[in-house]
Amino acid sequence: MIWNWQHKDWPEFTYNKANFVGFEKKFIEKAGIIQGSLQHIDEAHQEALKIDLMSDEALKTSEIEGEILNRDSVQSSIRKHFGLQTDHRRIPSAEQGIAEIMVDLYRNYQKPLNEDILFYWHKFLTNGRQDLFDIGRYRTHEDPMQVVSGPLGRSTVHFEAPPSAQVTDEMKRFINWFNETENQLPALTRAAIAHLYFECIHPFEDGNGRIGRAICEKSLSQSLGRPVLIALSHTIEEDKKAYYKALETYNKGLEINGWIQYFCETVLKAQDYTQKVIHFIIEKGKFYQRFSGQLNDRQLKVVDRIFSEGISGFKGGLSAKNYSSITGTPSATTTRDLTKMVEIGAFKKTGELKSTRYYLNIKLI
Structure with missing residues (x-):
């Protein structure tokens, strides 16, 4: 050779x-x-x-x-x-x-x-x-x-x-x-x-x-x-x-x-x-500005956690179990928090029951 x-x-x-x-x-x-x-x-x-x-x-x-x-x-x-x-x-x-x-x-x-x-x-x-x-x-x-x-x-x-x-x-x-x-x-x-x-x-x-x-x-x-x-x-x-x-x-x-x-x-x-x-990064800044004052400490903690994963996001989407694990909240509180975030447009929801997943409502290219 x-x-x-x-x-x-x-x-x-x-x-x-x-x-x-x-x-x-x-x-x-x-x-x-x-x-x-x-x-x-x-x-x-x-x-x-x-x-x-x-x-x-x-x-x-x-x-x-x-x-x-x-x-x-x-x-x-x-x-x-x-x-x-x-x-x-x-x-x-x-x-x-x-x-x-x-x-x-x-x-x-x-x-x-x-x-x-x-x-x-x-x-x-x-x-x-x-x-x-x-x-x-x-x-x-x-x-x-x-x-x-x-x-x-x-x-x-x-x-x-x-x-x-x-x-x-x-x-x-x-x-x-x-x-x-x-x-x-x-x-x-x-x-x-x-x-x-x-x-x-x-x-x-x-x-x-x-x-x-x-x-x-x-x-x-x-x-x-x-x-x-x-x-x-x-x-x-x-x-x-x-x-x-x-x-x-x-x-x-x-x-x-x-x-x-x-x-x-x-x-x-x-x-x-x-x-x-x-x-x-630009979308991240817009997100925090758009929902300023609308999210409680638990919700902000979860949002911060998802953003920390970068553009790939939370692998497979965020589940209610993930939310409870991150915040340490009982299922009833988790449900209220997630429902509210979908209502105000902070999260997008897909699937039903155990297959339900949540994603940040931001535009990616």
Whole structure:
């Protein structure tokens, strides 16, 4: 098997620029719409949206790699960085590390990429790990760096990266390419190539996927001239098999039209999701304004709880049993409260008897 980095023309990727003109145009248009939508949200809700999107990206980029983190801890760490109120909880190393990277991406996206930044990210990402030899530096082990699946003895090698001895030179060339192309390549094309190029070098002992996706977001932010705050990892995680398949398909040759198309489609989906989140925040504000003074403390507690689930809402809808559990009220009080909320238009009701479910009466896109 010959990998792409073994080709004589590496890393001269080939692709048809004309294939992606439409994608690039849509990306810029959607970015403008998102930015315009933010103007309809007050400063406090913009701050909350920023924390939510950054936290979700931190969680999802880790989840892609099979690491499940605590949402509250990640949010608390990010909030602390922005000088916002926190619950003063003790933040585990993994949550603190990925939060540090998200904040650095937001604050310093415009800075040229260099080894110090990459080593800084890797150090925080692997903070507390006892199973790694190379932390905050490129890998040095002599064994082949392979992406493998399947049982021992019958495993499949999906990719093999350049030997550790070549990594420093490969990364110098990658970093130079990344910085030199900031104003030379369209946004999606540059970010797509950057991600594939970095993943093919696989310079670290662990954490390459998360750092590679961070580089994508840095690239997109530089192209827009502002922090991108896009649900990229969220979208990738929804179908990570397709993500890994695309990476595997395009790690053997230098023609990458299919990879760029996959990446473009993924980013546009991520923008659509981000727009839905912004619309949800706007609808949330309208809801509280519309029903101000009409809901008692119990009802407000339930509404707050449902809104905290985000645009996906309360899975399967809210039942009377859920309401009683959240508020600690007897069934008679629950029935009165829910009936009242349907009457005033705060809730929409579906089903009958035990199948009855309640949903917030808001418009989603």
